[in-house]
Amino acid sequence: MARLYSDPLCPVACALDVIGEKWTLLILRDLTRNPSRRFQDLLDSLHGCAPNTLSARLSSLEEAGLIERRQYEQHPPRMEYVLTDKGREVRPVLKALKAWGQTLQAQKA
Amino acid sequence: MARLYSDPLCPVACALDVIGEKWTLLILRDLTRNPSRRFQDLLDSLHGCAPNTLSARLSSLEEAGLIERRQYEQHPPRMEYVLTDKGREVRPVLKALKAWGQTLQAQKA
Numbered sequence: 543m544a545r546l547y548s549d550p551l552c553p554v555a556c557a558l559d560v561i562g563e564k565w566t567l568l569i570l571r572d573l574t575r576n577p578s579r580r581f582q583d584l585l586d587s588l589h590g591c592a593p594n595t596l597s598a599r600l601s602s603l604e605e606a607g608l609i610e611r612r613q614y615e616q617h618p619p620r621m622e623y624v625l626t627d628k629g630r631e632v633r634p635v636l637k638a639l640k641a642w643g644q645t646l647q648a649q650k651a
Numbered sequence: 652m653a654r655l656y657s658d659p660l661c662p663v664a665c666a667l668d669v670i671g672e673k674w675t676l677l678i679l680r681d682l683t684r685n686p687s688r689r690f691q692d693l694l695d696s697l698h699g700c701a702p703n704t705l706s707a708r709l710s711s712l713e714e715a716g717l718i719e720r721r722q723y724e725q726h727p728p729r730m731e732y733v734l735t736d737k738g739r740e741v742r743p744v745l746k747a748l749k750a751w752g753q754t755l756q757a758q759k760a
Contacts, residue, residue: 546673548698553752554680554745560755564655564671571663589657635751636663638743643662645740646669 560606561632565591565599567639570625570632573609578622580614608632669715670741674700674708676748679734679741682718687731689723717741 546562549555561567565588572579572587579587585596600623603609608629611621655671658664670676674697681688681696688696694705709732712718717738720730 547677549677552677552680553749553756555677555752556755557748557752558676562673562676567667567671568656568658568661568664571661631754632751634747635744638747639666640662642740642744643664643666646665647662 557635560602560608561635563599563602565595566603567636569596569599569603570608570629571636573623573625573629574633574636578612578614578624580620580622584623603629666744669711669717670744672708672711674704675712676745678705678708678712679717679738680745682732682734682738683742683745687721687723687733689729689731693732712738 546559547555561570568588568591569584572584576583581593581596581600584600585591585593588596600609600611604611606628607626609623610626611623614620614622655668656664670679677697677700678693681693685692690702690705690709693709694700694702697705709718709720713720715737716735718732719735720732723729723731
C-alpha cells in the first residue's frame with residue numbers, strides 16, 4: 543500500500559496512511575453500521591464516489607486487514623464486505639469524528 | 652470551503668468535510684503539540700507537503716475557525732498559527748487516531 547505520509551515515527555501519520563484517503567473512513571462507517579455490505583450498497587451510500595475509486599479503497603482496506611470479502615452467492619459469484627477484528631479497532635476514531643461532526647452540525651443549526 | 656463529501660446529514664462526513672483533506676489532521680496535530688507554529692515550522696514538520704498546499708490548508712482551517720493567525724513580528728510582518736477553542740475540540744479525533752496508530756506500530760514491531 544502506497545504511503546500517504548512519510549512519517550513512520552508518528553502514530554497519527556501511520557493511522558492516516560491506512561485510513562486517511564478520501565472515502566475510506568466513510569466506507570468503514572458503513573461497515574460499522576451494517577454487519578455486511580455489498581459493492582452496490584456501498585456505492586449507493588457514498589454519494590459521488592466512482593466505482594473504480596471504491597474498488598481501490600476496498601482493496602487497500604482488504605490488504606491492510608481491516609475488511610474481508612465473503613461470497614454470499616455462488617452463481618453468479620457475488621461478494622460482500624465485512625469488518626475484521628482489526629477493522630473494528632477503528633471504531634473509536636469514527637466515534638470521535640461523529641461526536642465532533644455533531645458539534646459542527648449543531649453550530650450550523 | 653468546497654465540500655469533500657455531499658452528505659450533510661452524516662456527522663462523520665461533515666467532520667471530514669472540514670478535516671478530511673490530506674495534511675489537515677497533521678497540521679492540527681502539530682498545533683495541538685505546540686502552542687503556536689510558524690509557516691516554516693509546519694513545513695519542516697510535514698515531510699513532503701508543498702508550500703502552496705500548506706497555505707491552502709491553513710486558509711481553510713482559518714476559514715473554518717479552527718485556527719487563527721497572529722502577528723509576532725512587525726518589521727517585516729511575520730505570522731504564527733494557533734488553535735482556537737473550536738480547533739481544540741478536534742483533540743479527541745487526534746487522540747483516537749494516535750491510539751490506533753500506536754496499535755498499528757506495535758503490530759509492525
